[in-house]
Amino acid sequence: MVDEGTRKTLSNIQLLKTKAGPRDKELWVERLKEEYQSLIKYVQNNKEQDNDWFRLDSNKEGTRWFGKCWYIHDLLKYEFDVEFGIPVTYPSTAPEIALPELDGKTAKMYRGGKICLSDHFKPLWARNVPKFGIGHAMALGLGPWLAVEIPDLIAKGVITYKEKTG
Amino acid sequence: MNTVKELQAKLKELEEKLTAATQKNMRQKIETMSSEVVDSNPYSRLMALKRMGIVNNYERIRDFTVAVVGVGGVGSVTAEMLTRCGIGRLILFDYDKVELANMNRLFFQPHQSGLSKVEAAAETLRNINPDVDIHTYNYNITTVDNFDHFTKVLTTSSLTGGPLDLVLSCVDNFEARFTINMACNEFNLTWFESGVSENAVSGHIQYICPGETACFACAPPLIVASNIDEKTLKRDGVCAASLPTTMGIVAGFLVQNTLKYLLQFGQVTNYLGYNALTDYFPTMTLKPNPGCDDSNCRLRQKEYALKPKPEVAVEAKEDEKPIHEGNEWGISLVSESVEDSEPKVVEGIKLAYTLPGQSSIEECKEATTSNDISLEELMAQMKSI
Numbered sequence: 118m119v120d121e122g123t124r125k126t127l128s129n130i131q132l133l134k135t136k137a138g139p140r141d142k143e144l145w146v147e148r149l150k151e152e153y154q155s156l157i158k159y160v161q162n163n164k165e166q167d168n169d170w171f172r173l174d175s176n177k178e179g180t181r182w183f184g185k186c187w188y189i190h191d192l193l194k195y196e197f198d199v200e201f202g203i204p205v206t207y208p209s210t211a212p213e214i215a216l217p218e219l220d221g222k223t224a225k226m227y228r229g230g231k232i233c234l235s236d237h238f239k240p241l242w243a244r245n246v247p248k249f250g251i252g253h254a255m256a257l258g259l260g261p262w263l264a265v266e267i268p269d270l271i272a273k274g275v276i277t278y279k280e281k282t283g
Numbered sequence: 284m285n286t287v288k289e290l291q292a293k294l295k296e297l298e299e300k301l302t303a304a305t306q307k308n309m310r311q312k313i314e315t316m317s318s319e320v321v322d323s324n325p326y327s328r329l330m331a332l333k334r335m336g337i338v339n340n341y342e343r344i345r346d347f348t349v350a351v352v353g354v355g356g357v358g359s360v361t362a363e364m365l366t367r368c369g370i371g372r373l374i375l376f377d378y379d380k381v382e383l384a385n386m387n388r389l390f391f392q393p394h395q396s397g398l399s400k401v402e403a404a405a406e407t408l409r410n411i412n413p414d415v416d417i418h419t420y421n422y423n424i425t426t427v428d429n430f431d432h433f434t435k436v437l438t439t440s441s442l443t444g445g446p447l448d449l450v451l452s453c454v455d456n457f458e459a460r461f462t463i464n465m466a467c468n469e470f471n472l473t474w475f476e477s478g479v480s481e482n483a484v485s486g487h488i489q490y491i492c493p494g495e496t497a498c499f500a501c502a503p504p505l506i507v508a509s510n511i512d513e514k515t516l517k518r519d520g521v522c523a524a525s526l527p528t529t530m531g532i533v534a535g536f537l538v539q540n541t542l543k544y545l546l547q548f549g550q551v552t553n554y555l556g557y558n559a560l561t562d563y564f565p566t567m568t569l570k571p572n573p574g575c576d577d578s579n580c581r582l583r584q585k586e587y588a589l590k591p592k593p594e595v596a597v598e599a600k601e602d603e604k605p606i607h608e609g610n611e612w613g614i615s616l617v618s619e620s621v622e623d624s625e626p627k628v629v630e631g632i633k634l635a636y637t638l639p640g641q642s643s644i645e646e647c648k649e650a651t652t653s654n655d656i657s658l659e660e661l662m663a664q665m666k667s668i
Contacts, residue, residue: 139427140427140430150657150661153665156665157664157665174662174666178427202425204425204426204461204462205425205426205430205462205465206425206465210457210458210461213458233522240636243503244636244638246576
């Protein structure tokens with residue numbers, strides 16, 4: 118079920134221990150710390166391996182996450198805003214990652230710019246509750262989605278390269 | 284040239300005319316359901332169910348409050364059926380808007396595009412049957428901010444101010460189903476799960492009474508085997524297909540069992556599947572999983588075990604028979620994943636996926652250990668990368 122590529126991606130991300138959702142008060146803080154530690158390590162690893170592709174940040178409660186992800190295509194960097202909420206059923210169900218600015222530009226999205234995940238993602242997530250966290254959702258959900266959809270959207274002329282202004 | 288003021292006045296006048304015109308066509312509320320057979324009685328054919336001995340007391344339908352969560356292809360038709368049946372109070376949840384892409388399904392009309400689904404639905408439904416008290420909530424139930432309100436509505440909005448009589452899940456995603464499951468286990472509410480597959484050619488309904496039947500978290504979701512090889516299923520360029528037929532059929536099953544449950548006639552089916560390609564309708568009963576992940580489900584199971592059971596006519600002998608005669612539907616339960624807690628499914632139904640035993644991913648790094656570092660420090664560390 119888990120192929121080599123996935124295995125390699127997974128081996129990069131620390132697993133989590135605490136099974137707690139945003140309604141669980143103190144335990145949620147514990148879980149949130151694990152999420153942050155896992156994410157920090159994952160981003161640092163990505164940087165070391167010259168494969169830095171996202172930044173994330175959350176509100177104080179850790180229930181809303183936002184940031185940026187980018188994808189390099191033909192040496193050009195395409196950047197998108199990422200956002201998602203932590204559902205009350207987390208971590209039994211994965212967060213639904215959204216790229217709002219692409220909403221309506223591709224059929225591989227649900228309302229609000231939520232990315233359409235592969236058939237394999239949800240079973241994989243379900244088998245690994247509560248060990249999978251936000252980092253895994255990014256790596257196994259958003260990563261593969263960008264790799265398939267962005268080149269296609271560029272080829273179709275739906276998205277074009279924007280010179281960085283900031 | 285008209286001034287803005289003149290145009291505003293004109294607009295107001297037209298709006299008033301429109302309201303007056305719509306109200307003229309609206310029928311008056313009916314105090315009590317009559318079984319008189321006259322052309323002007325919207326309830327005569329329903330009340331005839333009493334005369335024919337199908338339902339003992341049809342007018343009790345007015346005492347019930349039902350929530351429809353998700354007012355899409357299945358939910359909107361479900362809401363319309365319940366409205367036409369004269370349900371007492373109907374509570375609608377959805378956060379989506381009507382779009383032209385919805386027009387391959389029933390109920391909504393092109394001119395409603397852009398309106399919120401709950402608003403558009405409520406307007407149509409009030410017109411169909413003004414006796415039904417319709418409440419609408421336009422928000423996403425899965426978010427932390429909305430969940431508490433959602434559960435408050437479910438537990439306090441019946442016609443007597445108590446918990447609802449039944450919750451109907453007509454949502455199109457796993458997260459929302461899980462949210463409803465969580466709420467219903469916590470507050471001990473009976474509900475029906477319903478669904479149509481993303482390829483539009485199968486569907487199901489499932490009766491979930493916390494503690495008595497399997498909850499949505501007791502096992503991986505049960506789906507109808509479509510007999511289509513996953514590899515030949517083309518998913519290019521779309522997330523989901525849909526048909527008004529499959530959705531209408533599933534809504535029909537859902538409301539049929541809702542009526543049977545509320546008005547106590549016939550038998551409520553625990554799980555009813557529909558395979559559109561072969562017109563096959565598997566049914567089965569599912570016991571709750573004693574090791575369910577949801578602690579409230581386990582609590583309800585304990586409560587149920589202590590309750591005196593009503594005497595039921597002998598019917599439980601299905602377990603003795605071999606479960607599968609053949610394997611026409613391609614059920615594949617991988618041996619290593621079959622545990623005692625895993626439900627036995629009948630022919631034509633399969634688990635959406637199998638769950639492994641304990642500690643499955645040895646290929647990953649060990650779990651993070653939270654040491655003395657504070658959350659604030661971690662957040663700052665994340666920002667500074």
